Amino acid sequence: MKKFFLHTTFIIITLISFSAKAQNKISITNLQCEMLNNPEGIDVVQPRLSWQIQSDINDVRQTGYQIIVASTLENLNLDKADLWNSGKVESNESVHIIYKGKRLENRQNAFWKVIVYTNKGEIKSGNESHFSMGILNYADWKSTRWIGYEKASAGDSISQYSKLSARYLRKEINLKKQIKNAKVYIMGMGLYELYINGNKIGDQVLAPVPTDYTKNVKYNVFDVTSELKEGKNMLGTILGNGRFFTMRQDYKPYKIKTFGYPKMALQLFVEYTDGSKEIIRTDDTWKITTNGPILSNNEYDGExxxxxxxxxxxxxINFDDKKWLAAEYVQEPGGFYEAQMTPNMKIMGEVKPISIKQTPKGTYILDMGQNMVGWLQLKVKGKSGEKITLKFAESLQADGSLYIENLRDARTTDVYTLKGEGEEIWEPTFIFHGFRFVEVSGYTAKPTVDNFVGKVVYDDIKTIGTFESSDATMNQIFKNAYWGIRGNYKGMPIDCPQRNERQPWLGDRTTGAYGESFLFDNQTLYAKWLDDIKNAQTADGGIPDVAPAFWRYYGDNVTWPGTYITVADMLYQQFGDKKVIEKHYPSMKKWVVYMEQNYLVKDLMTKDKYGDWCVPPESLELIHSKDSARTTNGELIASAFYYHLLQKMKKFATINGTNPEDIKYYDSLSGRIKMAFNAKFFNAGKNNYANNTVTANLLPLAFGMVPENLEAKVFDAIIHEVEVTYKGHISTGVIGTQFLMRTLSEYGRPDLSYKLASNDTYPSWGYMAKNGATTIWELWNGNTADPKMNSQNHVMLLGDLLIWYYENIAGIKSNPETPGFKEIIMKPDFETGLTFVNASYESIYGTIKSNWKKSKNNLQWIITIPANTVAKVYLPATNASDIVLNDKKLNQTEISYQTENNKQVLTLPSGSYAIRVKR
Incomplete structure (x- = not known):
């Protein structure tokens, strides 16, 4: 890779517009309802509509819009807005426009389009968009009965290692008229596969998304018009266990929540061409059997x-089900029925193995080349009754066998018994594994890599961010983060995919969700997770460390439950989602008050549970540090973080226009905490906090708690610890790392941030990569620590690294004053030591690109700004006369600019531009 270097001295900047190449095209794309790509069966009665303006010319600004919504496509094509015609609205807003038409009823179809008025003319959306309402009232499910089989079968085991066979259900129906349209509404607990006339409906897997089923149950909706015919039809489902019939039964019932045996409620709604309607429901005329081929499906142990x-x-149709049982009426789960407003999981990719080697005991070790999450498809020929066994792990021992001690009691094994009919192809249905290596046994002929394909499984959400740089270590870390994040999206963000845990820990995503949002379109996933947290809140206000609360961890602390607030802030900042703040503000305030009333003593928050979790230990064999000099005071952490959250709550109260008394409350409380905090923890003679750990100094500095005019001195203390005490390495755990990279850059040491990001010696992200990691480890020393806690696929230690990649290095940041990237701040740290960065991010307005490189004599920067947005672009030039824009000097153009800290700050409209900086 060729390297480029920039020498300092006099700089001339040339800004070249690409508009000369433009074909003057403007179009409306990506029409979305509630940011869903396939909004079937939503239960939001006033959904939000959004669109993007795509253009290959510069300076395209929306000045107004008109939305037309109709009940049929025919009406829409005739511009007959029988549901809503917004009329022309003078506005530059193109996201989250609230529907204000006629009341949307049960199962209502809605077709819509938009006319957009811009400074370049009027544009009509080329294609209509569609959404439909779900079943809005609980009462409309009343005659639909839950059915199932409420007992174990022969061969099942209700124990610590639960083993329960899948339930197969079927129902033949007769549709006597010509069908106009039909939809299925299904709640299949814990997981389901749906079939009509032998065809699987949808491409989802492991559906629906998990919830605390005693609080809410998600239903999925499918348009099945094309699958049905007049006359006889067959409805079939398979029910797996998922999180409903919990992986561990009769084991630690005080901790692990379980919900019962798998069960289902389903409606098939059919509308005929003559206008009549029919609903087929689950009842005791359905047939059921547990005597199918899926003998067991346990997320921890395999299938x-x-x-x-x-x-x-x-x-x-016409299958002989005489030996099947009549389905039983069973008790409903207890939670409220809700439309699922986030995508299901899908097979999102494939991985081909890179090698297979025979072991001395005759088994084979398959290497996928990548730590991945999903399952393995196999091909095999053999005799009836022969068994193929697949045992999954993340790494190998020195002798080449699987390393499984870190899996704890998860058995992670799939077993396939052959029927003996030629080549057989199989993959599991209701489980997933986290793995790179697979021990394969049972093949009579020597298998090759061609016998196997890895299926990558995670939520069906789009990758929206790319990043590459001149530093190979940073690039590998980014790739590792990408694989780790997507593998842990399982209808909720889980901590790990391999051992007997896989839980949605709040503390893993406090800031991590923010960084993830630059890589993945995770808006609906995290909006759903906020609902999970809200549903897990106790009546008096407490929030657990895990939500949904599959594990009963109500320990009361600040840093883990505070994720409820920080994720809402992320959704507002990155996606402009004000609704989550409005919806959750009362519950958030309830928690804030709960913590104050129970744990605030002398204006300090006294309750902390985890400290600065997973600080790099001084010995490579330790899980946790035993050196007190590395440990940050828990009361300091809790008090600082609570102060930080109070600032966000004040922001939320302002956004909501809440009673001014709330704002006064947050101001008063945070003021008292700040005073008490500095009185107890600030060392005036040394200008540092507590025992001078990086985290102890970092939190008050990042949160604005340091006494006035002493920020630089506290920052000096941080620099001394990083550079001298820890020799340019990470010394923070989960809490401190959330603010480390950005704070170093923002206080003038981006070079030190870069050093931490590019290190490959312990402790660092690069150390993980250098030692073979292809995802992010749970521990900084995950290759040497005691195996009780060293998952090789966690994301909690990423901290704010990915945010720093995009905001501070690529220069792609949303202005907090205009959330959702309506105004973009493009201010890269060019002086880190990197010689090029090429990044992109698909915001809700369109794709933002930043591609810069430095050579001996030049800095070149190519940027793209989406239509209907503007960007503040920071250029390293002292004088405006050093800048040429579109072959004109800057002061001869209409571009707005100003001087700020020896930089020229241009306010650029949408479009593509090239910047060249010469000596």
Missing amino acids: EYDARKEMKNWNM
């Missing part, structure tokens, strides 16, 4: 499948 027990054509 067992006996192909000899396959029931040919069980999901087709």
Whole structure:
């Protein structure tokens, strides 16, 4: 890779517009309802509509819009807005426009389009968009009964290592008229597969998303018009266990929540061409069996499948189900029924193994080349009754065998029993694994890598960010983060995908969710997770460390439950989502008051549970540091973080226009905490905090708690610790690392941030990569620490690294005053030591690009700003006369600019530009 260097001295900047190449095209794309790509069956009665303006010319600004919503496509094509015609609205807003038309009823279809008025003319959306309402009232499910089989079958085990066979259900129906349209509404607990006339409905897997089923139950909706025909039809489902029939039964019931046996409620709503309607519901006329090929499906332990027990054509009409049982009416889960407003999981990619090697004991070790999350598809030929066993792990021992001690009691094993009919292809249905290596046994002929394909499984959300730089270590870390984040999206953000945990820990995403939002379109995922947290809140205000509360961890602390507030702030900052703040503000305030009333003593927050979790220990064999000099006072952490959250609550109260008394409350409380905090922890003679750990100094500096005019001295203390005490390495844990990289850059040491990001010696992210990691470890020393806690696929230690990649290095940041990237701040740290960065981010307005490189004599920067946005672009030039814009000097153009800290700050309209900085 060729390297470029920039020498300091006099700089001339040339800004070249690409508009000369433009074809003058403007279009409206990406019409979305509630930011969903496929909004079937939503239950928001006033949904929000959004669109993007795409253009290959510069300076395109929306000045107004008109939204037309109709009940049929025919009406829409005739511009007959029988649901809503907004009329022309003078506005530059193009996201989260609230529907204000006629009341939307149960199962209501809505077709819509938009006319956009811009400074370049009027544009009509080329394609209509569609959304439909779900079942809005609980009462509309009343005659739909939950059915299932409420007992174990022969071969099942209700124990610590639960083993429960899948439930197969079927129902033949007769549709006597010509069908106009039809939809299925299904709640299949814990997981389901749906079939009509033998065809699987949808491409989702492991559906629906998990919740605390005693609080809320998600239903999925499918348009199945094309799958049905007049006459006989067959409805079939398979029910797996998921989080409903919990992985561990009769084991630590005080900790682990379980919900019962798998069950289902379903409606098939059919509208005929003559206008009549019919609803087919689950009842005791359905047939059920547990005697199918899926003998067991346990997320921790794996899936067992006996192909000899396959029931040919069980999901087709005229199948003989006389030996099947009548489905039982069973108790409903208890939670309120809700439309699922976030995507299901899908098979999002494939990984081909890179090698397979035979072991001395005759088994084979398959190497996928990448720590991944999903499952393995196999191909095999053999005799009936032969078994193929697949054992999954993340790494190998020195002798080449699987390293499984870090999996704890998760058995992570799939078993396939052959039917003996030629080549057989199989993959599991209701489980997933976190793995790179697989021990394969049972093949009679020597298998090759061509016998296997890895299926990558996570939520069906779009990758929206790219990043590459001149530093190979940073690039590998980014790739590792990408693989780790997506593997841990499982309808909720989980901590790890491999051992007997896989829980949605709040503290792992306090700031992590913010960084993740630059890589993945995670808006609906995290909006759903906020609902999970709200539903887990106790009546008196407490919030658990895990939500949904599959584990009962109500320990009361600040840093983990505070994620409820920081994730809402992220959704507002990155996606302009004001609704989550309005919705959750009362519950957030309830928690703030709860913590104050129970744990605030002398204006300091006394309750902390985890400290600065996972500080790099002084010995490579330790899990936690035993050196007190590395440990940050828990009361300091809790008090500083609570102060930080109070600032966000004040911001939320302002956004909501809440009673001014709330703002006064936050101001008064935070003022008292700041005074008490500095009185107890600030060392005036040394200008540092407590025992001078980086985290102890970093939190008050990042949160604005340091006494006036002493910020630089506290920052000096941080620099001394990083550079001298820890020799340019990380010394922070989960809490401190959330603010480390940005604070170093913002106080003038981006070079030190870069050093931390590019290190490959312990402790660092690069150390993980250098030692073979292809995801992010749970521990800084995850290759040497005691195996009780060294998951090799966690994301909690990323801290604010990814935010720093985009905001501080690429220069892609949303102005907090105009959330959602309506105004973009493009202010890269050019002087880190990197020689090029090429990044992109697809915001809700469109794609932002930043591509800069330095050579001996030049800095070149190519940027793209989406239509209907503007960017503040910071250029390293002292004088405006050093800048040429579109072959004109800057002062001869209409571009707005100003001088700020020896930089020229241009306010650029949308478009593509090239910047060249010469000596």
